[in-house]
Amino acid sequence: MSTDVLTPAPPATPLRRLGTAGVFLVALAATVLVSAVHVTQGTSSVGALDLLALPFGGDDEAARVLLASRLPRLLAGVCVGVALGAAGALLQAVARNAMASPDTLAVSSGAYAAVAAAAAFGLTLPVPLSGGLALLGGLAAAALVLALSAGGRTGTTRLILAGSATALALSSLTNLLMILFEEETTGLFAWGSGSLVQSDLDAVTQLGPLIAVALAAAVLAGPRLDILGLGDDTATVLGVKVRRLRLWLTLLAVLLSAAAVTIAGPIGFVGLCAPVIVRLLPSSVPGLHRHRVLVPLSGLAGVLVVLGSDIALRAVLGAQAGVEVPPGVVTTVLGAAVMIWLARRYRDAGPTRRPPAVRTGATRSRAAFLVVVAVLAALLAGAIVLGLLGGDRWLLMGDVANWLQGRSGRALTFVLDQRWPRVGASVLAGAALAVAGAAVQAVCRNPLAEPGMLGVTAGAGVAAVSLLTFVPLAGVWTMSAVAGGGALVAFAVVYGLAWRGGLSSDRLVLIGVGVQAACTSATVLVIVLSDPWNTAKALTWLSGSTYGRVPVQLIPVALALVLTVPLLTWLRRDLDLLSLDEDTPRVLGVPLEPVRLAALACAVLLTATAVSAVGVIGFVGLVAPHAARAMIGAHHVRLIPVAALLGAVLVSLADTLGRTVIAPAQVPAGLVTALIGTPYFVWLLWRARARREA
Known part of the structure; x- marks a missing residue:
């Protein structure tokens, strides 16, 4: 044999x-x-x-x-x-x-x-x-x-x-x-x-x-x-x-x-x-x-x-x-679905994989931090004033002063009563999206991550558009609750699919992009099946518009900021450690999963309320935290307020620009922020490539 x-x-x-x-x-x-x-x-x-x-x-x-x-x-x-x-x-x-x-x-x-x-x-x-x-x-x-x-x-x-x-x-x-x-x-x-x-x-x-x-x-x-x-x-x-x-x-x-x-x-x-x-x-x-x-x-x-x-x-x-x-x-x-399957199959390297850490930038002195905050606060005040003055009809500072004192005429009162909720919505939504972006980047240890690329914004958007289409008379609180539910579901799906023996930054982003695409298709389906009036309204709303905002719509965003900013500030040291690597927080006793879930839950709440107030606005959660980190370093006790101020200034100026550049026609604020944010994002990618090749 x-x-x-x-x-x-x-x-x-x-x-x-x-x-x-x-x-x-x-x-x-x-x-x-x-x-x-x-x-x-x-x-x-x-x-x-x-x-x-x-x-x-x-x-x-x-x-x-x-x-x-x-x-x-x-x-x-x-x-x-x-x-x-x-x-x-x-x-x-x-x-x-x-x-x-x-x-x-x-x-x-x-x-x-x-x-x-x-x-x-x-x-x-x-x-x-x-x-x-x-x-x-x-x-x-x-x-x-x-x-x-x-x-x-x-x-x-x-x-x-x-x-x-x-x-x-x-x-x-x-x-x-x-x-x-x-x-x-x-x-x-x-x-x-x-x-x-x-x-x-x-x-x-x-x-x-x-x-x-x-x-x-x-x-x-x-x-x-x-x-x-x-x-x-x-x-x-x-x-x-x-x-x-x-x-x-x-x-x-x-x-x-x-x-x-x-x-x-x-x-x-x-x-x-x-x-x-x-x-x-x-x-x-x-x-x-x-x-x-x-x-x-x-x-x-x-x-x-x-x-x-x-x-x-x-x-x-x-x-x-x-x-x-x-x-x-x-x-x-x-x-x-195929993209999510590929992300889970090809990007899974187990718990030992280390995603790229957020670059900290130079840590500034306390005096420099206070100067940056003061300058940004002044810019925000100027942006708010400019938002009140600008539009299809330009006003004077005296007009605003008379309105504040209740001495303006009927026409002027009507104009400013329409403008101030728009200005307030843009400021609050910009701050909320920026803080949400800072939280997401800390958890993902990726400076290119933001709520929109994790499917959260699209999830809130499809829920809000569905409510806008099928229940057009729904109230503000109902809109906020439905948008929050959509964001929460999208977040749960992305987080659950990305978790395989550890949270991979790359896998989280890739799965988030897949969920974002699916939610966007669902939004398109809702729009094309609805009547033309809701279609036009939803198209403008999907581009991130402050048109027709009323004071009560500002309350959910303000409450979300009041609840989440103190919590994230309390978690500041844990977020600093999370931004470094996977092992250091464990060695120092940081409860990783509770901190991650708390930070991401804050990001979901902020994003959902911002979407319910002004619609879908992209790139603010990416640009504002990254620019803040470059200005004052990566310590979250300083990063969060500076990012909030930057986000508020960016969205407020984008809204004012959209209302004035081709008045009486208007460009939705989300389109302006996307066109401004994309070159910055391209520059970040190009700089990262050059750094890798060096």
Whole structure:
């Protein structure tokens, strides 16, 4: 008997017996089946039997419905699915990062912003020019994100943060255009989440061949992509021109994404889901995960995701939902789930992992701290006065003095009675968001974290918008309670999913971004299903507006500050230790989990009340604590008041600027803070990259 040890053969799974060609055939068969089901759905009474009778001389009405409505929608779904699936596979290969996609790299947001800008300025462009404009927008966004994240190879968190910040800035710009040019951009809001509704076959017939050529070029580059996956140095030794290859592949991916946006708008996260689905197939199938096979299979998986989401949407909500509700809502929720799964799988390094600590900055003397506080207090007083004076009608200091003494006329009294609650709301909300950001950054030990990127703001937003839409006469306290409940649920989900043997800063941020995307899609769903009046109100409210504030709406934010600031000040030493590392607080006897939960609960309460008062305002919780830390150091006994003053000044000035720059029209304060905060955030990322490369 031979004593040799034989290596067992891989198990003969059904997919292994099929081989690569068999897997392709199964995927094609699934695509055909899903397409057949898709074409039977619609708002008309034409059903499957009517369509089957067409080759045998069926009803002319069925033929008209098929050619005018259902076939264009089906072909749009096929083109978009193929383009986004292949683009996601290419971007993940270029960045060597499983979370790279047209959405996380802000490619879709850039393309959408370019198309929206053309519509806002009244330009009616043919499909090729519209596609070229989308290509330029997507290329600019992708170039910025990849530059900030060093091509995505320095870490998933940096890539996602850079992409999220860029996408937020571009979304803010797009929302601003839609608010200022409401008539010209009618219908763009729902289209901004991806719509397969097509009036004809022009877009599909003109961009379909372009997608096919780009896909063929990507397949031909498959072998070099496999070599690139071995590392830049190895690929260079094997004769691959890495820089040129990466540039051309990025261009191909952006071209595919721009074509998809031109056809159907930005359908979210298909480019993330499709390659992941293919990679979940058994690796025992020979050659299945080589890029020559992976890229086209990802395209087919993208078709299944897009068409399957559209089928599920109309099956659950009815045929009319296919017209009103963008299928991108469903794909974004699916993509958020995939992103959370990837974060839990790839970012988990157990309790020994040490997230990057918050940089403390230089600790200033007590005199310097008092000077900073005095200067900021003076700036805040000036911002409040400017807010009272500025608007569509500029006032004088004497007018304000007469109003305070009760000696102003009826018209002046009416103006100032409208303005002071807006000024108060902006000051209180800015302070609340800044303090919340300081707490979140201490717990996460990450200076780039903020409540919005942990899903808290989006959770409060979806709850508040739902109440605003379905119970428009709800009171202030009800709004605050519902917003607080939404923020609390989002926080509980993020914290629970991020906890795996310890709290990982990176995992917390990545899961928070996924939950934020899911909540944003839920908000879009509520808006597009509601009546136009609530839609317009919710659009402005989602951009962070102080319009129409009344004094009673200031009370919840003020109470939240009164309750949380003393508690966080009492926990100041524990927060200082939490900002250092994981071990030092344990050695010194700090009860980690109670302190973390208390700090994050304060952040949730502050964020929820701020959202209920002024809507969704981004970047304040990031910029204000970071700037305060640079001014006076990281000791929270000083950081909290300085951050609160900075946040109040920032939001107050943003609100005043939005009310005056294009008066009588108004720019919501949230859009101004996003456009101001994004360059600062970009600078932080760039400085962090330069510091790492030094």
